[in-house]
Amino acid sequence: xxxxxxxxxRFFNSTPIPFPIIGIFLIIYSLYITxxxxxMQSTFWQFNLQILPLLIYTILWIGICFLNRNAMxxxxxxxxxxxxxxxxxxxxxxxxxxxxxLIEPLPINIALSFLILIFYQxxxxxxxxxKNNMENETLLDSAAKDTN
Numbered sequence: 001x002x003x004x005x006x007x008x009x010r011f012f013n014s015t016p017i018p019f020p021i022i023g024i025f026l027i028i029y030s031l032y033i034t035x036x037x038x039x040m041q042s043t044f045w046q047f048n049l050q051i052l053p054l055l056i057y058t059i060l061w062i063g064i065c066f067l068n069r070n071a072m073x074x075x076x077x078x079x080x081x082x083x084x085x086x087x088x089x090x091x092x093x094x095x096x097x098x099x100x101x102l103i104e105p106l107p108i109n110i111a112l113s114f115l116i117l118i119f120y121q122x123x124x125x126x127x128x129x130x131k132n133n134m135e136n137e138t139l140l141d142s143a144a145k146d147t148n
Contacts, residue, residue, distance in 0.1 A: 014067045014126060016119055023065045026058040053082060053101040057109065067127040072116050079109045
């Protein structure tokens with residue numbers, strides 16, 4: 001139970017306040033879309049795939065809330081890939097249902113990518129500090145075990 005309290009505290013206290021709020025929104029929105037899509041029991045495979053990019057965005061955003069630098073980079077790269085695929089692909093059902101996630105009607109993923117870029121240095125610095133603190137604690141624990 002204590003590990004969930006630590007993770008909950010780290011989720012909300014590691015990054016600036018907009019990040020965990022957006023993370024909660026993405027989690028709720030992903031669950032809603034997943035339940036909604038699965039409850040329709042559509043045989044239209046493009047419609048069922050709309051969950052996938054949204055889940056990828058959500059997982060990457062949760063990683064950002066836990067100070068994962070690779071998640072920040074991956075979110076931006078995934079946004080660029082989705083935008084390129086959206087604007088370069090022909091109009092079809094795949095574009096309408098899968099590639100338009102977080103792009104239409106508003107390009108939310110672009111706004112989130114800019115938010116990442118604005119706070120990148122601050123989050124990167126905190127990430128490095130927390131990694132160094134964890135390494136120092138590990139060294140102290142191993143030194144304490146060696147003395148016993």
